Amino acid sequence: MSSPLVDLIPRDALFGNPERAAVRLSPDGRHLSWLAPLDGVLNVWVAPADDPAAARPVTRDAARGIRAYFWSYRPDVLLYLRDTGGDEDFHLFRVDVTGGEPLDLTAYEHTRADVVHLSQRVPDEVLVGMNDRDAELHDVYRVDLVTGERTLVEENTEGFAGYLADDDYRLRYAVRQRPDAGTDLLARTEDGWRLSEEIGFEDSLTTAPLGLTADGRVLYMLDSRDRDTAALLALDQGSGERTLLHADPRADVGGDLLVHPTTGEVQAVAVTYLEQTWTVLDDAVRADLDRLAELGPGDVVVTSRTLDDATWVIARTAPEEPITYYRYHRAEGRLEHLFSGRPALDGAPLVPMHGVEIAARDGLTLPSYLTLPAGVELRDGLATAAVPLVLSVHGGPWARDALGYDPYAQWLANRGYAVLQVNYRGSTGFGKAFTNAGDREWAAAMHDDLLDAVAWAVEHGVTTPDRVAIMGGSYGGYATLVGLTFTPETFVCGVDIVGPSNLHTLLATIPPYWKPMFESLARRVGDPRTEDGQALLTERSPLTHAGRIVRPLLIGQGANDPRVKQAESDQIVEAMTSNGIPVTYALFPDEGHGFHRPENSKAFNAVTEHFLAAHLGGRAEPIGGDLSGSSLEVPVGADGVPGLAEALAEHEQVVRA
Numbered sequence: 001m002s003s004p005l006v007d008l009i010p011r012d013a014l015f016g017n018p019e020r021a022a023v024r025l026s027p028d029g030r031h032l033s034w035l036a037p038l039d040g041v042l043n044v045w046v047a048p049a050d051d052p053a054a055a056r057p058v059t060r061d062a063a064r065g066i067r068a069y070f071w072s073y074r075p076d077v078l079l080y081l082r083d084t085g086g087d088e089d090f091h092l093f094r095v096d097v098t099g100g101e102p103l104d105l106t107a108y109e110h111t112r113a114d115v116v117h118l119s120q121r122v123p124d125e126v127l128v129g130m131n132d133r134d135a136e137l138h139d140v141y142r143v144d145l146v147t148g149e150r151t152l153v154e155e156n157t158e159g160f161a162g163y164l165a166d167d168d169y170r171l172r173y174a175v176r177q178r179p180d181a182g183t184d185l186l187a188r189t190e191d192g193w194r195l196s197e198e199i200g201f202e203d204s205l206t207t208a209p210l211g212l213t214a215d216g217r218v219l220y221m222l223d224s225r226d227r228d229t230a231a232l233l234a235l236d237q238g239s240g241e242r243t244l245l246h247a248d249p250r251a252d253v254g255g256d257l258l259v260h261p262t263t264g265e266v267q268a269v270a271v272t273y274l275e276q277t278w279t280v281l282d283d284a285v286r287a288d289l290d291r292l293a294e295l296g297p298g299d300v301v302v303t304s305r306t307l308d309d310a311t312w313v314i315a316r317t318a319p320e321e322p323i324t325y326y327r328y329h330r331a332e333g334r335l336e337h338l339f340s341g342r343p344a345l346d347g348a349p350l351v352p353m354h355g356v357e358i359a360a361r362d363g364l365t366l367p368s369y370l371t372l373p374a375g376v377e378l379r380d381g382l383a384t385a386a387v388p389l390v391l392s393v394h395g396g397p398w399a400r401d402a403l404g405y406d407p408y409a410q411w412l413a414n415r416g417y418a419v420l421q422v423n424y425r426g427s428t429g430f431g432k433a434f435t436n437a438g439d440r441e442w443a444a445a446m447h448d449d450l451l452d453a454v455a456w457a458v459e460h461g462v463t464t465p466d467r468v469a470i471m472g473g474s475y476g477g478y479a480t481l482v483g484l485t486f487t488p489e490t491f492v493c494g495v496d497i498v499g500p501s502n503l504h505t506l507l508a509t510i511p512p513y514w515k516p517m518f519e520s521l522a523r524r525v526g527d528p529r530t531e532d533g534q535a536l537l538t539e540r541s542p543l544t545h546a547g548r549i550v551r552p553l554l555i556g557q558g559a560n561d562p563r564v565k566q567a568e569s570d571q572i573v574e575a576m577t578s579n580g581i582p583v584t585y586a587l588f589p590d591e592g593h594g595f596h597r598p599e600n601s602k603a604f605n606a607v608t609e610h611f612l613a614a615h616l617g618g619r620a621e622p623i624g625g626d627l628s629g630s631s632l633e634v635p636v637g638a639d640g641v642p643g644l645a646e647a648l649a650e651h652e653q654v655v656r657a
Contacts, residue, residue, distance in 0.1 A: 006349040006374045009414045013344040014407045015601045020339045023325040026071045029306035041065045046097045058097045073123035074145050086560040086592020105143050108132035119167040127169050135512035161516040166216045181519035206230040206432045213264040228431040261305040274355030291333045317405045319353035351413050358456045360449050371409040371419040382461045388616045389418040389463035395474030400429040416618040418462050424449035439524045443482045443540040473497035481542035484549045493552040493615040498564045501572035503537040511562045546575035554584045554611045556604050558591030584637030603630035611641045627651040
C-alpha cells in the first residue's frame, strides 16, 4: 500500500534561496536587517526599523552569498563573514549601512577569522582571532572598525584552542587540550595563565565556558562533571561559589539561552530531548515567554534584542511551518508578524514530524524522528501503511537531529518516502555517556544503532526490509559508505554527500586549525600513531571494503572541501570503477563541505531525486532547468541516473550559448 498522492512541492520552493532569513534589529533599534537574494545571491539588506519596505542591499556578493552576519555596537555598522568557494577561510568584513564599500578586516592570505568578542563598552572595535602567523593557532587582535587597523592583544604561543574575553576586551580565560584529550580551562592572572578547571576527556564534549556577565563577576559554564547531562552553572568570580541554574536528566543544556542585552545575565534556558522546553531563570521575562508560547508548538528563538530591551525579534519554526519572523513589543506584549522566510511554501502539503524512542540492541535509547508521507499516520506506535524509507543520517557525528522544519525530510516525504532520523550513540545533546558510547565505534556500534532503527521501522509497519535507502552528509556520508560496504545487502541504494572513505587520509588532512583538537579525534575515531589504531582505522574505512558494494551509490563532493578532501570521494569512485561497480559521481568545483549555492543544492537534489526514484520507487519532479546556474560536473556515471545525461547535455548547450 502506498500513500495517497499530493501535489509535488517544487524543489525551488524547498531549496532555492529563502525570501528572507536571519532577521535582526540593530542594538539601537533603528535598523531592521535580513539576508535576501540580490541577483540570485544572498546578501545583507537593511531597512529603517519602522519601514521594512524601504530595504536596500548593503552588500553585493556575487559568488556563494553571505550566511553569517551580526550588528556591531558602533552605530550603523554591521559585520559579516565570507569564505571563498567553500574553503572555510572566513574573512571578517565591516560595512557602514549608511554608505560606503565593505572593508575586509582580516585581509591576510590563508587566514580564518574567529570573532572572540563584541562589546558595547568598546563600540569602535572588535576582538578577533586570526591564524595568519601560524595556521594552527589564532592570535588575538583588537581591530578598529573604522580604519581596519589591528593591534595585537595576545600571541598564542601556548597552543590555546580558544579564548574568553570580558566586555573591556581583556582576555580572562583560555582553553587548551591536554595530552590525554581532556581540556584545561586557564584563568588570566597578573603573573600569566593559571589552571582554573580540569575537564577530563569523558566530559570534554559536554563541559565548556560560555561567557561572562558584563560586570565580569559571573562566569557561565556548561558542566557535566559529577553528573551525566550538561548543566548550566554560574561561577562567582569573587567567592568561587558555584550555583546550579538548570539541569535536565534526559538532555544537555546547550546554546539555547536567553541573555540580557546589557548585563549579560542568562534569563532563560531551553533544553531539547525530543522537543524544546524553556525554563525561566529571571521572572522579568516570564510574561514574555508566556506570550511567545501562545504562538503554538514549535521552536522559538529570540534573534535580537535592542539595548533598551523594548523590542525583540522572534524566529519561530515547527515541522509543518518554515521559519516565520515576528517583532515583539514588550511593553504591550504585542507580536507583530514581519516575514515568512519561504512564502512559496504557504499552503504546501507539509507533514508532521514524530519524536520516537528506539531501543538499540544493548538497551540504549535512541531519540529519533520519523516523518511520514501525507496520508500515512502513526497510530498506537504503528504506521497505517508501509512505504519506502530513507534512513537520513546526520553529520558530525558530534551533533544531533531535532524536531522542527526540515526541508530534506519534507522533500523526501512529499516524494513518497518515510524519513527516519536517528540520534545514534556518539551524537551530542543527550549526556556524556551517550556521546562517549560512540568512541572508537565508527562502523561498529554506531552502525548497529542505524540497523536497529531500520529494524524498528520494519517492526512498526513503517516500511519493509527490501525498501530502505541510506543517505547523509559528512559523517552521514561515511555512514552511507559503511552501510553499502559493511552491510551490502541491507540498503537498496545510498547517497553519500562529502563523506570520508578512508579514515587514515581523513585524519592526515584535517585543516591546520583543527590540530589543537587532534588528541580528541585520535581518542574518539582511532589513533594513527599506534599500531592498534592504524589497524582500527583500516578496518573501519569503507575504502578497505569497496569491493563488497553491490548496490547503487550516488556521491556528491565539493572540490574545495577543507575537512573531507575531494580525494576521499575520488578514492572510492576509483576503487568502484576499477572493480566494475557502477557509481554516479557529482562534483562541484565551487563548493566545500556541503552545497551552499542554491543552484548547486537544487542541481544535486534533482539528481538525488531521480536516483532514489529509480531504485526506491518514489516520485520525481522533472530535472528541467534545475541544473541552470550550477557548476555540476559528473565525471563518472551520468547514465546511472535516469534523465541526467540528457539534462547535462542540455545544460552544457545553454552554457556554451
